Amino acid sequence: xxxxxxxxxxxxxxxxxxxxxxPPPGFPSSADAESAAxxxxxxxxxWRDDRYLVVDRRYPPGHRHGRVAVADSAPDASGAWxxxxxxxxxVAGEVSPERANKGADGxxxxxxxxxxxxxxxxxxxAFLVGCGWFDAGTFQVRQFLLTGCAAERGLLEAxxxxxxxxxxxxxxxxxxxxxPIMQTRFLLHRMAAPFEGLPHVDLLHPARxxxxxxxxxxxxxxxxxLGHVRENDVPGFEIPSRYFRYVRSGDPAPLQAVLEHNRxxxxxxxxxxxxxxxxxxxxxxxxxxxxxxxxxxxxYERRGMLAEARACFVRAAGSGLPGGATADEMLxxxxxxxxxxxxxxxxxxxEAAAERWQRLLDLPACPPHLAREAREALAVHYEHRLRxxxxxxxxxxxxxxxxxxxVRVHATQHRxxxxxxxxxxxxxxxx
DNA sequence: TGTCCCCACGATCATGACGC
DNA sequence: GCGTCATGATCGTGGGGACA
Numbered sequence: 001x002x003x004x005x006x007x008x009x010x011x012x013x014x015x016x017x018x019x020x021x022x023p024p025p026g027f028p029s030s031a032d033a034e035s036a037a038x039x040x041x042x043x044x045x046x047w048r049d050d051r052y053l054v055v056d057r058r059y060p061p062g063h064r065h066g067r068v069a070v071a072d073s074a075p076d077a078s079g080a081w082x083x084x085x086x087x088x089x090x091v092a093g094e095v096s097p098e099r100a101n102k103g104a105d106g107x108x109x110x111x112x113x114x115x116x117x118x119x120x121x122x123x124x125x126a127f128l129v130g131c132g133w134f135d136a137g138t139f140q141v142r143q144f145l146l147t148g149c150a151a152e153r154g155l156l157e158a159x160x161x162x163x164x165x166x167x168x169x170x171x172x173x174x175x176x177x178x179x180p181i182m183q184t185r186f187l188l189h190r191m192a193a194p195f196e197g198l199p200h201v202d203l204l205h206p207a208r209x210x211x212x213x214x215x216x217x218x219x220x221x222x223x224x225x226l227g228h229v230r231e232n233d234v235p236g237f238e239i240p241s242r243y244f245r246y247v248r249s250g251d252p253a254p255l256q257a258v259l260e261h262n263r264x265x266x267x268x269x270x271x272x273x274x275x276x277x278x279x280x281x282x283x284x285x286x287x288x289x290x291x292x293x294x295x296x297x298x299x300y301e302r303r304g305m306l307a308e309a310r311a312c313f314v315r316a317a318g319s320g321l322p323g324g325a326t327a328d329e330m331l332x333x334x335x336x337x338x339x340x341x342x343x344x345x346x347x348x349x350x351e352a353a354a355e356r357w358q359r360l361l362d363l364p365a366c367p368p369h370l371a372r373e374a375r376e377a378l379a380v381h382y383e384h385r386l387r388x389x390x391x392x393x394x395x396x397x398x399x400x401x402x403x404x405x406x407v408r409v410h411a412t413q414h415r416x417x418x419x420x421x422x423x424x425x426x427x428x429x430x431x
Numbered sequence: 432t433g434t435c436c437c438c439a440c441g442a443t444c445a446t447g448a449c450g451c
Numbered sequence: 452g453c454g455t456c457a458t459g460a461t462c463g464t465g466g467g468g469a470c471a
Contacts (some may be wrong), residue, residue: 115451117452124451173450176454181451204449205456217449236451298457345439380438384468418436 036147036252040259047154048185049051053145054158057263061137064117065267066228073136073274080109083280084168084273086303087206090199091168106167107133108201108273112265113178114258126181127243128258131162132266139270141263145255153189154331160186162193168199170273172265173220175202203269206276225256225275283308284315290332291316297339306343313340317359337363338370341377350359354381375399379415383422392421 037044042055084091114128128146144155159182160292163169171178179195186193203292207221222228234242234257242254279286279296287293292329297312316336341356357374360366366374376397382392396419400412 113451117451171450173455177450177457180454204454208448208457239451384438 002393015194024423036145036255039252040145040255042143042145044282045154045158047151047157050148050151050154052151052155053147055141055143055145055259057141057143059139059141059267062337063139065264065271066222066226068228068271068275070228071137073271074137074139075108075274081277083277084108084201085195086299086305087201087276088168088199091201106165107135108168108170109133109163109166110170110184110266110269110273111163111174111178112171113181114243114262114263115181116243116326124181125149126178128262129155129159129182130262130266131159132270133166134270139267143259143262145259153186153191156186156189156191160191163194166198166429168201168359169195170201170269171200172207172269173204174200175204187367197351203272203276205332206295206299207272209298210276210279210292218268219273219430222264226268226271228264228268229266232257233264234258251333286310287312287315290329290336294332294336294339297336301339301343306347310340310343313337313343330363331367334363334370338373345377350381350385354378357381372399376412381404383415383419389419389422393423 036042036053039174040053040055041057042053044051045054059065059070061074063070082091082408110132112130112132113126114130115124115126117124125146127146130141131143132141134140144158146152169179179200182195183193207218211224219230219233222230224240239261242258245254246252254391276410279292280299284293284296287296293312293316295311295329300306300312301309315338317333317340337356337360341353341360344350344353345358354377357377360374361378362372375398378396379392379399382388382395393416396412396416400409400416
């Protein structure tokens with residue numbers, strides 16, 4: 001039984017006082033200088049003998065984040081939130097365009113934490129909890145800043161009130177990072193985590209499917225997809241040290257950039273969620289690039305929406321989409337042809353699959369690993385379905401010349417030997 | 432008709448990326 | 452350092468076709 005399970009089994013007797021975990025060694029009970037509220041633009045909330053800071057910001061419909069305005073991303077404008085159900089089926093029944101933008105029950109709450117470290121164990125806690133949601137066309141951000149460890153329970157209660165009634169939570173890598181940390185903190189205070197059972201859309205993996213892997217970090221996706229280039233943004237690794245500097249000195253100035261970083265993350269999160277929802281709703285025609293069409297097809301395929309997936313692969317492979325000359329764009333088209341061929345093969349449309357494999361081989365700069373796979377698939381097709389042994393043998397010989405591993409070489413030699421037997425059958429024995 | 436071989440798919444495992 | 456997911460490689464299995 002791990003620590004979390006043991007803690008879950010601890011039942012607080014009715015009427016017994018709530019427990020506040022002991023602060024880590026060296027953590028002051030209240031490090032907030034009076035100037036923090038003024039410098040960071042927030043208001044103190046008292047909790048027992050301590051307090052935490054609440055910072056509210058509203059981004060009006062006309063506010064632009066890169067190329068995108070808040071109004072363009074609000075659920076009523078796109079009307080596409082239910083499509084998020086393709087990512088998490090539980091979302092479909094919870095989030096309608098009306099509810100998602102009501103600032104009340106059923107809304108999507110975007111969540112982003114800044115923490116004292118990366119390990120995610122009980123010693124790591126969230127000193128800043130950022131929540132965001134759309135409210136009548138504007139984007140509302142509420143940040144809870146912990147300035148003294150003793151107020152953590154009060155802060156968690158406030159976060160719980162903010163999340164209460166939400167239809168879904170949206171995060172970036174929240175499945176792994178944000179929600180486990182929050183659940184641990186609620187657990188340590190013997191409080192029920194408000195996220196339990198709530199539909200959760202983690203954008204990290206859809207983002208990696210839709211956009212290039214090297215652009216999968218939120219800041220990079222922000223720039224590539226939304227056109228928002230962050231200036232003077234604080235790097236993630238620097239965030240804990242800025243917080244500890246504030247705790248030691250009481251000077252809130254280093255935290256300004258941290259709170260701004262958190263707000264930008266929430267804005268990016270909301271706008272990317274809207275972008276993904278719109279793509280899922282409108283299909284391949286909404287894709288701006290071949291890479292986006294390919295990634296969208298993979299999202300559909302994962303949910304068993306094969307017709308939609310096929311349409312996306314067709315658009316990515318043959319598309320009249322912009323670009324088409326760079327190595328990366330050629331790779332995208334090759335991957336789209338491969339995905340299309342595999343999908344046709346899965347549905348036993350072997351002729352259509354063979355056509356895609358051949359088009360893949362005909363690409364001027366077909367990547368070697370995809371060319372090898374295409375040759376092997378075509379060799380199978382020629383041998384077993386068309387019974388054209390000569391073509392199958394030619395492909396096998398070509399495949400042998402580029403086979404990389406001993407296993408592949410052996411398999412191809414085996415195929416060649418079999419084809420040779422079929423092409424030159426041994427004379428019948430009289431004995 | 433029985434046996435053998437191969438294909439295609441699913442399951443499993445290893446690896447890498449990501450969050451702060 | 453940890454949990455999740457995507458990806459690629461490998462293995463096992465079921466089904467179908469070829470052949471004697």
